Amino acid sequence: MKPVVFLDLFNALDLRVGTILSISDYADGMVQLELQFDGFTRRFSLAWESLRPDVHELLGKQAIAVLNIPGHIPEESGRLLEIGRAEQWMPILVVPEHPIPEGARVE
Template sequence: MIQFDDFNKVDIRVGTILEVSDFPKAHNPAYQILIDFGPLGRRKSSAQITALYKKENLIGKQILAVINFPEKQIANFKSQCLILGATSSEKVILLKPENPVPNGSKIS
């Protein structure tokens, strides 16, 4: 069990996907993604979502991401946030707001 204060340390925000490109150097199939978090700026992430999502269909979609992890080196790429998803049958399904909200909105 964690304490509520532990949960409050995780900074989950809404962002909109701006760019998606293939990530051939990743160990598992993945995309490199650029996300707009509004007043918090733009951040890059790597996501293993190629099984269910095509690059062109991701542009403009809002997602949820943890933005207060340290950068993580993945092959030749620095991931600056962690996109959140649910795993079903070994595939990742993106978590997203039900209705559009401003980029950078905090999840609480």
């Protein structure tokens, strides 16, 4: 297990729901997803090419992102919440149970 994080630190994270607008191949086996939030978009790179055969099935779905942390590559900020990649399983995104407004905050 990882160490306990105090509630103030958790509350400092900007966790929001966005809708996947586009998916494209990037570099070195990475794919890039562009998500729409409430009034702005953000791009996220994921090292999924060899682990997830059809990432394009995610187009139009919602996902949860942390917007105020460094990205996987220097020119990006933020990360999508994902399950399975660290264990070398087919990675999946953390998603809301039902569609909700873009930009909704996660608490």
